[in-house]
């Protein structure tokens with residue numbers, strides 16, 4: 001199948017799986033421990049039914065959304081992902097340019113493989129920066145000053161990764177921000193010649209251009225892995241977040257919130273938004289699915305904070321369900337990484353166009369003209385822990 005023929009995100013996932021060595025695909029796909037939360041993120045969407053209103057007389061759809069003062073053509077940003085250069089050369093630029101091509105946003109990760117300055121210069125769209133509070137405050141300050149100097153207005157601080165998740169696929173594969181040359185890894189690479197030729201032989205080990213200045217000269221992925229193991233800052237706290245608030249004048253978002261109580265603390269700390277996220281099931285296995293956590297967070301903090309959500313979004317209908325349950329917008333993780341791994345910028349753009357078309361179609365089918373028209377009356381949720389309950393809509397509980 002060619003990229004242009006991919007009809008769904010799942011089609012792109014199949015292409016990505018074919019092109020990537022198993023070890024690399026496992027890094028993209030995997031979650032922590034038993035991957036219960038990884039699966040729960042997806043099944044939560046299946047428990048939510050869409051409730052159509054017919055004959056509303058709207059013949060046009062408008063997907064635009066304003067998030068923290070910035071306008072997007074659709075309520076979607078590509079979320080931060082580190083080490084994307086292992087999937088495609090110049091991956092961060094490919095992701096950012098594809099996002100700009102459809103008017104979506106892009107969030108550059110701290111351990112991206114392309115410096116924020118290079119991404120900003122190559123991309124005409126809206127870029128946000130995601131900070132991992134690794135190392136010392138001087139490091140955080142340096143990174144956010146660089147981001148600000150590139151025109152980034154919105155900063156996301158990820159707070160669910162103060163220790164590394166136990167990703168057992170990566171442990172078995174001996175993959176930790178680095179590939180070790182075991183016989184299995186070598187065979188895996190040799191049997192995926194398209195990946196080997198475009199990524200590994202052409203570019204070699206991806207470097208970490210945002211943080212390379214904090215690492216010893218010539219540092220590669222292995223050095224980064226050691227740095228993050230030793231300097232992850234497990235003790236990072238609300239007072240550290242308050243310090244970042246003092247040093248960042250633009251909108252500030254905390255990513256990795258799952259409870260109304262923590263959302264309220266975030267609001268008290270002066271942040272402007274939260275991403276309801278469990279890191280795509282890659283950190284705390286057993287944590288609640290994000291779609292299940294969303295309504296309580298939105299109910300508690302929706303007036304004070306811009307609430308975004310990520311985790312398991314693979315369909316336009318997932319985006320609409322998230323908005324109906326209180327999100328103002330969504331972040332994508334694997335959905336656009338599948339596109340990236342399948343075909344670089346063209347693959348990412350295909351993923352975004354698929355999702356945009358699906359969102360538009362769903363809006364039409366539920367009788368909405370705009371994203372702002374979508375509300376809680378457009379969903380029914382099976383299960384006790386939800387806004388409204390009704391069984392019998394294909395729930396998998």
Ligand SMILES: Cc1cc2nc3c(=O)[nH]c(=O)nc-3n(C[C@H](O)[C@H](O)[C@H](O)COP(=O)(O)O)c2cc1C
Pocket residue numbers: 027028029041079080081082109110111130158255277278279280281282310311312313331332333334335337
């Ligand atoms: C390969 C990969 C790398 C990631 N790297 C980061 C990162 O550097 N910073 C971050 O905040 N989240 C990171 N995440 C989490 C994503 O931003 C997002 O929360 C998650 O992927 C959403 O779930 P989904 O993949 O099911 O859409 C990463 C996720 C993946 C799959």
